Amino acid sequence: MTDSASSEPKAPGGIRAFIAEHPTASTVTVAAVVFALLAGVAVFAGISVGSASSAVDVTPDEVTVEQRSQPDVTPGSVSVRTCSVDPLATVATFPSLVGVVTDVSSGDVLWDRSAEDASSPAHIVTAFTAAAALQTLGADTRISTKVVDGSQPGVIVLVGGGDPTLATTNASYYRDAPQISELASQAMTRYEELHPGVPITEIVLDSTLWTTADAWDPNWPExxxxxxYHSYVTALMVNGDRADPTIAISPRGTDPVKSAGQAFAQAAGLPAVTFSNGAAVGNTVLGEVKSQPVSVLVEQMLNSGDDSIAESLARLVSKKLGFSGAASTLTQAMQGALADAGLADAGSITITDGSGLSPKNQVSPLFAAQFMAQGASGSGAVGTVYGMLPVGGKSGDLYSRFEGDAAAASGNVAAKSGWTNQEHSLAGVVNAKDGTQLAFAFYSIGEGISTDARTAIDNLVAGVYSCGSNLSNY
Structure with missing residues (x-):
């Protein structure tokens, strides 16, 4: 048997089923929908009519869409440098501090404290003197000291050529220096050949290569x-005018020219000779000795801080460039020589001596750092000077530095130091811990500055070493 309910036909499903079962409700719903559609049509028609009758008739061609300006080049990301050395730069040990740190490769300034303001760099000037001498005089040039025949028999002339290293002993502080005994031997032999039987009664001392009127700068402390530390600057002298020719620091005299004449007379065996000052008038050379090459003199000057060599080289640069050799010509001479060596901003410096002892020297830290950066990355005279610089903790006058808190930078800093009773300074290049080469120049200047400032500068450089390219200007 089958269930009678299941045998009845079923109404269609979905909407038709709903209408079949609820005819009244369906009729009302359909009417409402139709009304809503008709109302919508009327509204849109109204809008269309209203737009057509508007006072402003805007067509698609008249619509302007403002475009935002776009940069020609999308800037790259800039890294934020976060390593600060400010605590090391603001210690009470520094009466004041100006300085700069630059990236040798890019030239970018990473740290700046009045970097473009000209200040006294102290003995950092000797690095500029060295480059000027190599550029102008030539690395292989040797400086002559001569004896020439006088205007009459019995008179000879000792002619200074600007070599302060002429020595009275083989144990001279100056390495492999020319010997005045050799000069005397040559001169006496040749003189006796020319004037047999005529004794020498007078020696003319010729120091006229440059004026002796400015042999001592009034800005130099006596x-x-x-x-x-410092001698008078004369074209004729022996031993750098030291009382003890075998050591670096030895009291200097007041008349280097006369001292040289006396040393020659003693070496020549002329105890009763008289001296006069003048210029040679003849050109018959009786004897001649020459200094070590300029490159050797420069290296000794840079490593030991020898002021006598520095002053002589600066005057010789002036003479070579056509100036008089007077101190008043040194700024022009040094500017010209350094410009020839590739320093574009050489015209900005003021140089009044070759050693840097005078506070009248004015060189910005930025120029000093640029000089060092060029030396580290280039060749020529500036590159040669850079290769001769003392290395912190290893050589020259930096041998005993970069100790204690600064020891991490030992062996990684090539630099030239400077110091006076009012200043400590250092400029050079540090090979940073991260492999970056950074050029720097720091000058600390002030009355009563102590040697502690030197240690503080070493600590500051060591901080730069640790920061490397992450060095912040804050």
């Missing part, structure tokens, strides 16, 4: 001479 204690530098009496203390043994």
């Amino acid at each position: 204690r530098e001479r009496t203390g043994g």
Whole structure:
């Protein structure tokens, strides 16, 4: 049997089923939908009519869409440098501090404290003197000291050529220096050949290569001479005018020219001879000795801070460039020589001596750092100077530096130091811990500055070493 309910036909499903079962509700719903559609048509028709009758008739061609300006080149990301050396730069040990750190490769300034303001760089000037001498005089040039025949028999002339290293002993502080005994031997032999039987009664001392009127800069403290660091600047002298020719620091005299004449007379065996000052008038050479090459003199000057060599080389640069050799010509001479060596901003510096002892020297830290950067990355005279610089903790006058807190930078800094009773300075290049080469120049200047400032500068450079390219300007 089958269920009678299941045998009845079923209404269609979906909407038709709903209408079949609820005819009244369906009729009302359909009417409402139709009304809503008709109302919508009326509204849109109204809008269309209203737009057509509007006072402003805008067509698609008249619509302007403002475009935002776009940069020609999308800037790349800039890294934020976060390593600060400010605590090391603001210690009380520094009465004041100006300086700069630059990236040798890019030239970018990473750290700046009045970097473009000209200040006294102290003995950093000797690095500029070295480059000027190599560029102008030539690395292989040797400086002559001569004896020439006088205007009459019995008179000879000792002619200074600007060599302060002429020595009275083989144990001279100056390495392989020319010997005045050799000069005397040559001169006496030749003189006796020319004037047999005529004794020498007078020696003319010729120091006229440059004027002796400015042999001592009034800005140099007298204690530098009496203390043994600095001699008068004359074209004729022996031993850098040291009282003890075998050591670096030894009191200097007040008349280097006369001292040289006396040393020659003693070497020549002429105890009763008289001296006069003048210029040679003849050209018959009786004897001649020459210094070590300029390159050797420069290296010794840079490593030991020898002021006598520095001053002589600066005057010789002036003479070579057509100036008089007077101190007043040194700024022009040094500007010209350094420009020839490739320093584009050489015209910005003021140089009044070759050693840097005078506070009248004015060189910005930025120029000093650019000089060092060029030396580290190039060749020529500046590159040669850079290769001769003392290395912190290893050589020259930096041998005993970069100790204690600064020891991490030992062996990684090539630099030239400077110091006076009012200043400590250092400029060079540090090979940073991250492999970046950074050029720097720091000058600390102020009355009563102590040697602690030197240690503080070493610590600052060591901080730069640790920061490397992450060095912040804050």
